Amino acid sequence: MTKRLFNQFICCLLFLSFNAASKEYLIILKDHLFYPSQIIIPTNQKVKLLIENQDSTPEEFDSFDLNREKVLYPNRKSIIYIGPLSKGRYDFFGEFSPNTARGVVIATDKGDQNVDN
Amino acid sequence: MKVIKYCLNIAFIAFCLLLTKHANADGIVVDKVYHPYVLPFEREFEWRLVSHQTDSGNILAQRLGGGGAISDTIAVEGFIVGERDDNGDFGLKAYEIELRWQLIEQGKLWADWGALFELEKKHNEDVYEATSGFVLEKEFGKTSLTMNAFLVYEWGQDIQNEWETEFRAQYRYRYRSAFQPAVEVYVGEDFFGIGPGFIGLYRFEGQKQLKWEAGFITEVSQSEKNHSFRLALEFEF
Numbered sequence: 001m002t003k004r005l006f007n008q009f010i011c012c013l014l015f016l017s018f019n020a021a022s023k024e025y026l027i028i029l030k031d032h033l034f035y036p037s038q039i040i041i042p043t044n045q046k047v048k049l050l051i052e053n054q055d056s057t058p059e060e061f062d063s064f065d066l067n068r069e070k071v072l073y074p075n076r077k078s079i080i081y082i083g084p085l086s087k088g089r090y091d092f093f094g095e096f097s098p099n100t101a102r103g104v105v106i107a108t109d110k111g112d113q114n115v116d117n
Numbered sequence: 118m119k120v121i122k123y124c125l126n127i128a129f130i131a132f133c134l135l136l137t138k139h140a141n142a143d144g145i146v147v148d149k150v151y152h153p154y155v156l157p158f159e160r161e162f163e164w165r166l167v168s169h170q171t172d173s174g175n176i177l178a179q180r181l182g183g184g185g186a187i188s189d190t191i192a193v194e195g196f197i198v199g200e201r202d203d204n205g206d207f208g209l210k211a212y213e214i215e216l217r218w219q220l221i222e223q224g225k226l227w228a229d230w231g232a233l234f235e236l237e238k239k240h241n242e243d244v245y246e247a248t249s250g251f252v253l254e255k256e257f258g259k260t261s262l263t264m265n266a267f268l269v270y271e272w273g274q275d276i277q278n279e280w281e282t283e284f285r286a287q288y289r290y291r292y293r294s295a296f297q298p299a300v301e302v303y304v305g306e307d308f309f310g311i312g313p314g315f316i317g318l319y320r321f322e323g324q325k326q327l328k329w330e331a332g333f334i335t336e337v338s339q340s341e342k343n344h345s346f347r348l349a350l351e352f353e354f
Contacts, residue, residue, distance in 0.1 A: 046224070058158070060324065064294045067256060068223060071157045071189075081224030086258060095324055 032097035063092035146305035147345035150287035153231025155219040160185035177201040228255040243274035309338040
């Protein structure tokens, strides 16, 4: 009985491990501002934020709400995996320009309407 | 890539099962629960303190270190370790170098993976200790479960060569940046300790930030008194 439960647990872990993110959202960082600064995503789904830093200096994406920190190299695209999230607002900002580089991820049941500049 | 992920899962699960049956480590098991993340520009100074109280007395260990990332996914840190024994003598005890390796992009898989390698040399003694192991973190909404599974080998003229194992875990509620309460578990030889902890972070300008961690761990598998208080401060810049 225990062995069977353990095997099922292992199978479940392995299945979940390969369950990669699906939807992708492009965000541009330019002049230390995020475009769009508001990203609407569906609840309970893992998604990819594809952030293109068009500035000539690096930035660090930081969000306590999303539990993510990531260096955004200049003139490169970086991927940040987030979710699955429950309904709500999740603020993020750029550590090197915290007054200008700010944005929010909004997880809603409707989801996927994207954007608001 | 899939093969690597598969192997990581299997290896960690097998290792944890082995540890829960045969966790075996002398010395002070309570130290720090490692997280599997490395930031490319991170540089830090770190100070750790562990006060270990038993029926026979108190041992105080302090560790001072500094280091930083050497690539996008690898960070190296060096430490000097000081210890006060039961007789009240405080002195240099060991030197240590530590390498942390983030194996997987955060959030990409079901859980986040890292690896840790440490090499320690005891001061004025021919005693070496090499540690390697896996670090895993999994988010559950506003909470995070972090687990460390280490395999340790000790050798030298002044010690009997032996293999040891350690397991550490931390379940943390990300309440606020400055205050994240947690429960911590440490498992080693004849040691099963559990207790409350908390983690916090204060951000200064730019990348500068101060992280603090504290925990009070009580050994529960033996009847003798065995408490550990741990404190860690990390200044990142």
